[in-house]
Structure formats: structure tokens, C-alpha cells
Amino acid sequence: MILHIGFAIFALGPLTAATMATPRYIRGGRPGIVRYLNRATRIYGLLSLGIFLWGALLARGQFDKVWLSASMTLFIxxxxxxxxxxxxQRKAVHKLEVAQAERRPATTPAAPPPAAKTAAAETAGTDAVTAPGEGPAPEPATDAGTATPEPASRAPLGEPAKVETGRIATLSGVVALIWIVILVLMVWNA
Known part of the structure; x- marks a missing residue:
């Protein structure tokens, strides 16, 4: 029984940490970390299924005890x-990757740099070529009453997965409370 509780703590601790950390990295627009947390959720989720099966074997058919039935129901x-x-988590990874791809500037073939004027051309009297940034400065907008809308590329990356963020935060909190209730029931009745 003690090994079962220890294994439950070992498997459910990282599982809970991975699910509860996910919303922070979705809001931060970090699809690589969210993908890693999704993988950890999958692996430790399978280990938690092993905890359930091991607990069912340890019960040895004594499912008439209320605490055991309640624990198993809560676990399911x-x-x-x-x-x-x-x-x-998978949906959020996909949405973050799509948003990140949309933010990247389109790769276009580089234009050849402007031709630099040689000393011989200067003496020959040909027109001067200006380097980028040397021309006249653009005039600032004079209409102070209108606000320029913020471009979509400046919106937070986690914004596309807002629904998933809220649902993950809520459900992972509920799951953490369920784990605590089950753990208390197991320790109390062991």
C-alpha cells in the first residue's frame, strides 16, 4: 500500500505540474514548451492509469467500502x-504554431544593394546614388487626433489559444483537487 501511495505521488506530481504550467506558456506564446508539457501530460497520464489499475489489484475485490468506491470514481x-x-494542449500547440508562422515575415529574394558610386563616376559627373537612410527623413503624421490601430503582428502569441488556456487552467485545478481528495482518502483509510 505504501508503494502504491509513493508511486501515485511520483506520477501525479509531475502530471499536475505539467498541466498547471501549460497556461503560462500558452500565454507566453511558447509552442515548443507547450508541446513538451503535452508530451509529459500524455506520459504521466498513462502512468496514472497504471496507478488506478494497481489500486484496483490492491483492493482485492473489496469494492463495497465507500471510500474505495469514491476514490475510484474520482480517479476515473x-x-x-x-x-x-x-x-x-494539442489544440493550443497547433494554434500557437499557426500564429507564429503568420508572424514571420515572408521570405523574399534579397534585392541587390544599391550601386555604390565609384570615384571615377563622381569625376565623370554622373548622378549621385544615396545609401539607404541618407535621403530626406519622412515627415511625421500631422493628424494627432487619429490613433493608429496596433498591427495584428503585435498581439500576444497566446491570444489565439485563449479558450484552451482557460479550460486547461480550470480543469487542471479541478484534477489537482481530485488528486488531493483521493490521497487523503487513501492515507486516512490505509
Whole structure:
């Protein structure tokens, strides 16, 4: 029984940390980290399924105890919520990658640099070629009453996955509370 509780703490601790850290990295627009957290959620989610099966074997058919039935029911609810969290993590990774791809400037072939004027051409009297940034400065906008809208590229990267962020934060908090209730029930009745 003690090994079962230890294994549960080992597997559920990182699982809870991965799911609860995900919203922060979605808001920060970090698809690589969210992808890593999604992988950790999947791996530790499978380990948590092993915890459930090991607990069922340890029960040895004594499912008539209320605390054991309540723990197993809560565990199944937590696993279903984890499936939803994992799905939302995958959606968020996809949306962040799409938003990141849209932000990248289109790669166009580089234009040849402006021709530099040689000393011989200067003495020959040909027109002067100015380097970029040497020409007259553009005049600032004089209409102070109009505000320029902020371009879409300046919006936070995590904005496209706002729904997933909220759902992951909520469900991972509920799952963490379920783990605590199950742990208390196991330790109290062990």
C-alpha cells in the first residue's frame, strides 16, 4: 500500500505540474514548451492509469467500502478531465504554431544593394546614388487626433489559444483537487 501511495505521488506530481504550467506558456506564446508539457501530460497520464489499475489489484475485490468506491470514481473523473486537458494542449500547440508562422515575415529574394558610386563616376559627373537612410527623413503624421490601430503582428502569441488556456487552467485545478481528495482518502483509510 505504501508503494502504491509513493508511486501515485511520483506520477501525479509531475502530471499536475505539467498541466498547471501549460497556461503560462500558452500565454507566453511558447509552442515548443507547450508541446513538451503535452508530451509529459500524455506520459504521466498513462502512468496514472497504471496507478488506478494497481489500486484496483490492491483492493482485492473489496469494492463495497465507500471510500474505495469514491476514490475510484474520482480517479476515473480525473482521467476523463485529463483527456480533455491533453486535447486542449494539442489544440493550443497547433494554434500557437499557426500564429507564429503568420508572424514571420515572408521570405523574399534579397534585392541587390544599391550601386555604390565609384570615384571615377563622381569625376565623370554622373548622378549621385544615396545609401539607404541618407535621403530626406519622412515627415511625421500631422493628424494627432487619429490613433493608429496596433498591427495584428503585435498581439500576444497566446491570444489565439485563449479558450484552451482557460479550460486547461480550470480543469487542471479541478484534477489537482481530485488528486488531493483521493490521497487523503487513501492515507486516512490505509
Amino acid at each position: 473523473v480525473a482521467l476523463v478531465l485529463l483527456v480533455i486537458v491533453e486535447r486542449d
